[in-house]
Each structure stands twice: as structure tokens, then as C-alpha cells.
Amino acid sequence: MNPDAGGSSSASPPPSSSLGAGTEAKEEEEEERGGKLLLVVLMGPPGSGKSTFAEAVVGGSNAGRWWVRVCQDTIGNGKAGTKIQCLKAAADALKDGKSVLIDRCNLEREQRADFVKLGGTLHADVHAVALDLPAKVCISRAVNRKGHDGNLQGGKAALVVNRMLQKKETPLLTEGFSRIMSCNDDGDIKKAVDLYSALGPSDSLPSGVFGQKSKGPVQVGIMKFLKKGDTSSVEKSSGSKLTLSESKPEQQNPLPKHEKVEADITCPMEVGKGSNDKKESGEHAKESDSDDVGSRTLAFPSISTADFQFDLDRASDIIVDTAADFLQKFDSIRLVLVDLSEKSRILSLVKEKASKKSIDCSRFFTFVGDITQLRTRGGLQCSVIANAANWRLKPGGGGVNAAIFSAAGESLQHATRKCADALRPGTSVVVPLPSISPLHQREGVTHVIHVLGPNMNPMRPDYMKNDYTKGSKILHEAYNSLFENFASIVQSHMGKQNGRLGAEMSASGGTSPNDTKMKREDSHGSERMKKHKLLPPTMTTKKQHECTKANTPNCHDNSMTSSAAPNQSREGDNKKSGVLANKTWGSWAQALYELAMHPEKYKNTDSILETSDEFVVLKDLYPKAKRHVLVISRTDGLDSLADITKEHLPLLRRMHSAGVKWAQKFLEEDASLVFRLGYHSVPSMRQLHLHIISQDFNSTSLKNKKHWNSFTTQFFRDSVDVIEEIEQHGSPTTTSDEKVLAMELRCHRCRSAHPNIPKLKSHIESCKSSFPSHLQQKNRLISSTTMHVDCT
DNA sequence: GTTCTAGAAC
DNA sequence: GTTCTAGAAC
Numbered sequence: 173m174n175p176d177a178g179g180s181s182s183a184s185p186p187p188s189s190s191l192g193a194g195t196e197a198k199e200e201e202e203e204e205r206g207g208k209l210l211l212v213v214l215m216g217p218p219g220s221g222k223s224t225f226a227e228a229v230v231g232g233s234n235a236g237r238w239w240v241r242v243c244q245d246t247i248g249n250g251k252a253g254t255k256i257q258c259l260k261a262a263a264d265a266l267k268d269g270k271s272v273l274i275d276r277c278n279l280e281r282e283q284r285a286d287f288v289k290l291g292g293t294l295h296a297d298v299h300a301v302a303l304d305l306p307a308k309v310c311i312s313r314a315v316n317r318k319g320h321d322g323n324l325q326g327g328k329a330a331l332v333v334n335r336m337l338q339k340k341e342t343p344l345l346t347e348g349f350s351r352i353m354s355c356n357d358d359g360d361i362k363k364a365v366d367l368y369s370a371l372g373p374s375d376s377l378p379s380g381v382f383g384q385k386s387k388g389p390v391q392v393g394i395m396k397f398l399k400k401g402d403t404s405s406v407e408k409s410s411g412s413k414l415t416l417s418e419s420k421p422e423q424q425n426p427l428p429k430h431e432k433v434e435a436d437i438t439c440p441m442e443v444g445k446g447s448n449d450k451k452e453s454g455e456h457a458k459e460s461d462s463d464d465v466g467s468r469t470l471a472f473p474s475i476s477t478a479d480f481q482f483d484l485d486r487a488s489d490i491i492v493d494t495a496a497d498f499l500q501k502f503d504s505i506r507l508v509l510v511d512l513s514e515k516s517r518i519l520s521l522v523k524e525k526a527s528k529k530s531i532d533c534s535r536f537f538t539f540v541g542d543i544t545q546l547r548t549r550g551g552l553q554c555s556v557i558a559n560a561a562n563w564r565l566k567p568g569g570g571g572v573n574a575a576i577f578s579a580a581g582e583s584l585q586h587a588t589r590k591c592a593d594a595l596r597p598g599t600s601v602v603v604p605l606p607s608i609s610p611l612h613q614r615e616g617v618t619h620v621i622h623v624l625g626p627n628m629n630p631m632r633p634d635y636m637k638n639d640y641t642k643g644s645k646i647l648h649e650a651y652n653s654l655f656e657n658f659a660s661i662v663q664s665h666m667g668k669q670n671g672r673l674g675a676e677m678s679a680s681g682g683t684s685p686n687d688t689k690m691k692r693e694d695s696h697g698s699e700r701m702k703k704h705k706l707l708p709p710t711m712t713t714k715k716q717h718e719c720t721k722a723n724t725p726n727c728h729d730n731s732m733t734s735s736a737a738p739n740q741s742r743e744g745d746n747k748k749s750g751v752l753a754n755k756t757w758g759s760w761a762q763a764l765y766e767l768a769m770h771p772e773k774y775k776n777t778d779s780i781l782e783t784s785d786e787f788v789v790l791k792d793l794y795p796k797a798k799r800h801v802l803v804i805s806r807t808d809g810l811d812s813l814a815d816i817t818k819e820h821l822p823l824l825r826r827m828h829s830a831g832v833k834w835a836q837k838f839l840e841e842d843a844s845l846v847f848r849l850g851y852h853s854v855p856s857m858r859q860l861h862l863h864i865i866s867q868d869f870n871s872t873s874l875k876n877k878k879h880w881n882s883f884t885t886q887f888f889r890d891s892v893d894v895i896e897e898i899e900q901h902g903s904p905t906t907t908s909d910e911k912v913l914a915m916e917l918r919c920h921r922c923r924s925a926h927p928n929i930p931k932l933k934s935h936i937e938s939c940k941s942s943f944p945s946h947l948q949q950k951n952r953l954i955s956s957t958t959m960h961v962d963c964t
Numbered sequence: 965g966t967t968c969t970a971g972a973a974c
Numbered sequence: 975g976t977t978c979t980a981g982a983a984c
Contacts, residue, residue: 759984856965857965875966876979876980877979877980928977929978929979930977
């Protein structure tokens with residue numbers, strides 16, 4: 173602790189030549205040192221370690237540097253002061269020939285603008301140092317600290333941190349900073365401290381953006397990032413630097429006016445035209461690099477319309493429909509349809525239809541160019557590309573498939589082999605592209621998703637004989653599978669960053685144990701990615717993987733249908749997503765099945781509330797809230813959402829109605845409750861069951877992260893949505909990626925992050941925020957004040 | 965799904 | 975030392 177830290181500002185001893193102050197003296201200093209004075213704006217929420225940083229630099233070993241720390245928490249005679257006071261102190265110090273560290277949160281652009289301006293006016297180099305630690309680390313530290321200068325600690329701190337992080341805006345060079353340094357963990361912070369502490373009088377630091385690997389969206393939270401209906405903070409921080417919209421004049425789709433920031437990342441419905449505008453291309457690439465938009469962008473070719481000769485008009489409808497659905501579900505994700513030629517008929521059809529549908533053209537657009545050279549020749553930053561694969565997942569054959577395999581080199585073939593041997597029409601498989609692949613190195617492509625669509629070409633395998641009813645369904649499925657897989661990549665990308673950063677929980681000093689831990693978690697995380705991400709949705713075991721292999725166009729279903737295991741889904745239940753819904757259930761997972769098949773055996777227990785031919789209503793044995801019941805289907809072989817087809821719609825509607833009825837009954841007993849009805853994407857217990865659960869989550873049986881996330885993330889599929897999706901597409905889209913269950917803990921009402929279950933639980937006891945807006949729509953919530961629409 | 969428990973985090 | 979998480983076993 174610097175002895176002067178309690179005052180309005182603290183400085184290490186100034187060099188004698190700077191005594192006497194004034195601009196002149198300062199300029200002399202500059203000349204002498206060969207460098208300008210610095211105004212370093214720290215950014216970070218409470219708990220991010222700004223003061224520690226500032227104290228280390230100001231009071232550290234660098235006695236030759238004349239730093240002044242301007243700390244808003246102490247500027248008022250040791251107590252919190254105002255921004256004006258900070259500005260004045262900073263101005264005085266700069267005029268005095270001292271470099272300044274601004275120690276206040278400065279998370280929003282507006283909050284720091286005056287300091288940037290001041291630096292400019294007084295000819296100082298203005299740097300940003302963003303302390304971008306994960307929310308939960310900051311919260312944990314802020315909550316636990318004692319004797320904080322600004323008296324912000326304890327429960328109040330968590331609230332403040334959360335509120336601030338919602339508004340965080342990533343610093344940009346365009347704000348006026350000459351250098352931006354982001355610190356994503358304690359190691360980064362130490363490096364930054366060392367860097368600034370070690371600056372000699374004549375040293376200067378290179379300009380530019382450094383260390384911005386972990387982007388704003390990650391810090392704001394995965395849910396915030398992915399879920400529709402949240403505030404715009406993510407777009408603000410993620411999108412503010414891209415200016416694709418400026419790249420081409422022929423913008424067709426004007427942006428909604430309220431999405432100003434998005435407009436910055438927007439493009440006209442069609443951009444690109446390949447290669448030649450070097451300036452533009454460079455700009456895109458550069459801008460995108462400093463943002464995370466590339467990792468949230470999927471470029472895909474039109475599936476089935478080339479060699480497989482699928483009707484273009486129908487295909488374009490399907491592309492636009494599936495893309496629109498997908499974008500509705502996920503915010504901040506970009507989809508780009510790519511084709512080589514400007515004259516591409518499919519591109520113009522899609523453009524026209526997307527425009528008619530008023531799809532946000534910043535998040536879905538067409539692009540003329542080579543999908544294997546999007547960054548270098550097209551200036552489009554994009555980490556995930558889709559491949560219109562063949563069923564054998566082999567290179568060659570011409571078209572996009574040949575181009576991608578050729579551009580990616582042999583490593584793509586090897587990586588593909590590890591994931592699958594073959595693909596069924598209507599499905600896709602994610603292949604992480606090894607870093608040695610030229611496509612990875614040159615274009616920044618991290619994943620290739622192979623997709624197989626329906627074939628309408630009599631010369632190719634699995635010819636569909638012009639059956640467009642089936643063909644359209646399969647093409648629909650192919651795009652859905654592609655987009656879902658893409659979503660899970662983005663999710664796991666975010667989750668991984670959070671996981672890695674989340675390992676950094678201890679106080680600022682500890683580097684080596686943390687480093688060890690970090691590496692371990694990181695490699696562990698990669699392992700997990702290997703296991704899960706290689707497989708299409710819902711496939712998580714080797715066995716299932718093999719099933720898919722067996723289920724290729726040439727192998728059909730024989731190996732599966734002969735399955736005699738009594739605890740597996742029956743044959744024929746798995747027509748949908750190309751990924752077999754088969755799953756082996758542990759003995760413990762049979763309980764609901766047993767009950768559904770033989771409710772009479774259990775009729776003496778008071779857990780069964782109602783029995784009909786179609787379902788049983790049961791009090792959950794381990795309720796995760798004050799009221800938690802299950803409506804269990806009695807249909808044999810219907811184990812999870814993955815088994816559902818349109819035939820089950822009437823059943824689902826009746827299960828829903830039964831659930832609503834019970835919710836209303838409970839509301840009569842306690843009008844303060846709010847209920848949500850839904851299914852787990854991947855249930856742990858066999859036999860399809862609908863959860864009716866009150867949103868207090870006040871239960872000792874709710875014990876861990878998996879419990880919480882299974883009811884409060886997209887893993888929980890609202891019954892109304894499931895029903896709607898079956899009505900529209902014949903099957904529900906399940907978020908089969910179980911990694912959401914390991915995500916950070918966020919309040920289901922205010923979305924604030926919490927470091928552990930006990931702290932989360934104590935928060936939700938008192939959180940009175942209204943529910944996120946998407947939950948308040950379509951009767952997803954049932955309370956004493958809502959009306960419900962009967963789905964029967 | 966839960967229980968148990970080692971060891972990480974605090 | 976206590977609290978908490980996460981993986982294994984069932």
C-alpha cells in the first residue's frame with residue numbers, strides 16, 4: 173500500500189527537473205525522455221484489482237517514474253469523491269509533468285471519454301488497461317474484501333459488480349486510446365504491472381490493442397450472449413468496431429433504427445464480391461480480429477442445390493426459414509450464405525426472400541466469394557464454415573467439398589475420421605480443424621461442420637426420386653442440425669473461455685498455483701471438447717457414435733433395430749435428426765419408466781397426484797423448488813424429447829394442460845408462486861416427463877450447478893415452445909449440448925452471476941427483479957396474474 | 965437422478 | 975479448518 177494512497181492522489185518522487193511544473197516543464201520532460209507523459213485509464217468493476225494495480229505501479233520499484241494515482245474512492249480527503257475532482261487531479265498532475273493512472277471503474281465509454289479528452293488536450297499518450305476478469309472472480313473478491321477504500325464490500329458489492337458488468341463497453345482505439353491492453357487473468361495483470369512499472373523515462377510502449385482475447389460478451393455471460401431478449405450490452409461491446417456496412421454501397425436492407433450499434437457490424441444483404449478491395453478486406457480482417465464476431469459467424473454454402481440438384485426456389489425458402497428461426501433463438505450470432513458467383517441464383521433468391529421477411533441483415537446475409545478464402549480475400553472474419561459434404565465424408569467430388577478439403581489439407585481428413593465415418597442425409601458433424609491446417613492458420617477457421625443434404629440427382633447415392641415432401645424435410649433438418657451444431661461451438665467457445673478464466677479465483681498475488689490449475693482445467697476442457705463436440709447433437713457416447721456410423725446410407729438401421737436391450741428406446745424412434753436418440757439408461761434412471769408402466773403398484777404413495785391412461789402426475793421425489801411435480805407420459809418407448817414426432821402432439825398438449833391445471837391448483841394455495849413448464853433437453857431419467865416447477869427454487873434438494881442450470885438455461889425447453897416447434901417442424905429442437913449445465917451460475921430473474929450455489933441461493937431468496945422478457949411471453953410463466961392459453 | 969468423498973477453494 | 979465442487983459409483 174502506498175503511504176499516500178489515502179489522499180486524493182499519490183505519486184512517487186518526481187524527478188528534480190519536473191519541479192516547478194507547468195506545461196513548459198512538461199514539454200521539456202517529454203523531450204528529455206523521448207517519450208510523452210502517459211494517462212493510463214484503468215477499467216474494471218469492483219474486485220477486478222484496479223487499486224492493487226495502481227498501487228503496484230505508483231508505489232512499486234519504479235522510483236524513476238513519476239506516477240500519480242487518481243482514485244475516485246479516496247479523492248475526497250480519503251473518501252469517495254467525484255469524477256470532476258478526478259479530472260482536476262489528473263489535469264494538475266499532467267501539467268505537473270507527471271504521468272497519471274486513473275483508478276476508477278470506467279467501464280462505459282461515456283465515463284472514460286472525459287479522461288481521454290483530457291489526455292489529448294494535455295498532449296499525453298492515453299492508454300487503456302482493462303482488467304477483464306470473469307464476473308464471478310470480481311464478485312467473489314469484491315464481496316469478500318475488507319476495508320475497501322470506497323467501502324464497497326459484502327453483498328452490496330455483488331449487486332454493484334453485476335450492474336456494472338451489464339453495461340461494460342470494451343475500449344476501442346477509436347475512442348482516442350493509443351494503446352489498449354486487456355488483462356484476462358492475474359497473470360496478465362502482473363505482466364501489465366511489470367510493464368508499466370518498468371517503464372523508464374525515455375521508454376514508450378507500442379500502440380495498438382493487446383490481449384483482447386476474452387471479449388466483452390464472455391464477461392457479460394454466456395446466457396446474456398446467446399439468449400434472445402436480453403439487453404443490448406453485448407452488441408454494444410462486441411459489435412462496435414466492425415464497419416462492414418461501409419464496405420459496399422448496395423445496401424438493400426436498412427437497419428432497424430434502434431440497433432445503432434449493430435448497424436456498425438452490419439453489412440448489406442450481400443457483401444464481398446471476393447477479393448480485390450485490399451483496403452476494405454484488410455480493414456474487415458483487422459477490425460474483426462479485435463472483436464469476437466468471427467467466432468460467432470458461420471459461413472455456409474447452399475446445401476444440396478449444386479450436385480444434388482435440389483430445387484433452388486424450395487431450397488431458398490428453407491434456408492431463409494431455418495435461418496430466421498435460428499436467429500430468433502440466438503442473439504449475436506451471424507449466418508452467412510456463401511457462393512462463388514455474383515450471378516448465383518440461390519444467393520439472389522435468398523437475398524430477396526430474406527429481405528421480404530425483414531430478417532436482420534446484420535446477422536444473416538449472403539456473400540460472394542470463395543468459402544476457403546473468406547478472410548484473406550473476402551475480408552470476412554469467420555471461424556466456422558460448413559461443408560456440403562458427401563455421405564462418406566471423403567474429399568474430392570468437386571464443388572465446395574473438394575475446395576474445403578483441398579484448402580484444409582490432410583489434417584481435415586484425419587480430424588474428420590476421428591469424428592465420424594459417414595453422414596446420413598439431414599445431419600451434420602462438427603470437426604475441430606487442427607491448428608496445423610492451412611485453412612486454420614491462414615483463414616482463422618477453427619471448425620468445419622460437414623453437412624449432408626437430400627439428393628435429387630439420380631446419379632448420386634440416396635436419390636430421392638423427386639420426393640420434395642421428404643426432401644424438403646431432410647433439407648430442413650440438415651440446416652437445423654448445422655445451425656444447432658454451430659450454436660454449440662459458439663457456446664463451448666464461450667464456456668471454455670469462462671472456465672479457463674474462472675480458474676483464477678485467488679487473490680492477485682498467487683500466480684504459480686493458479687497457473688498450474690489453469691493449465692489443468694484448460695487441458696481438461698479441451699478433452700471434454702474432443703469428447704462432445706466431435707459428435708452431432710445428442711450423441712455423447714462412443715456407442716452412440718458407432719450407431720451413427722452404422723446408420724449410414726449404405727448401412728441403414730439393421731444394427732440398431734436388433735437391439736434387445738430392454739432399457740433402450742424402441743426401434744424406429746429415431747427417424748428424426750440423423751442422430752440416434754438411443755441412449756442406455758442406468759438402473760437408477762428407470763424409476764419413472766417403472767412408475768409410468770405400473771402406476772397401480774405405487775398408488776398408495778402420496779406422491780402420485782393423478783393417473784390417467786396417458787400420463788401420471790407425480791410429486792418430484794427431490795423437488796428443486798417449493799412446488800415441483802412431473803407429468804410423466806405413459807407411452808412406452810417415449811423417453812425424451814428426441815423421441816418425439818408429430819404423432820405425439822395431442823399427448824403433449826394434454827400433458828401441458830394437466831401441468832397447467834396443477835400449477836393453478838398450487839397457485840390457489842400460494843398466489844405468490846410463479847410456475848414454468850418444460851422438459852429437460854437431455855433428461856437423466858427415462859420416460860418423457862414434463863416438469864412443473866415453481867420459480868422460487870427454494871429447496872434443499874437443489875444442490876449443485878447442474879440442478880440449477882437444468883432449470884434456468886436453454887437446457888430447459890418450455891412446453892409451449894416444444895409444442896410449437898413440433899407443430900411447425902414435426903420435431904422439437906433440443907439443445908442437446910450438456911455443456912450448458914456447467915455454465916456459470918446466473919440468477920434466473922436478474923441474470924446476475926454468482927460464485928457458488930450457496931451464494932446464488934441466498935441471492936434468489938431476495939431477488940425481486942422481473943423475469944427476463946422472453947419468459948414473459950407466450951405464457952411461458954404461469955402465475956396468479958397471467959392468463960394461460962390452453963394448448964388442447 | 966442421489967450419495968459419497970477427495971481435494972480444491974477459501 | 976471449513977465450505978464447496980465435481981467425479982465415481984450406484
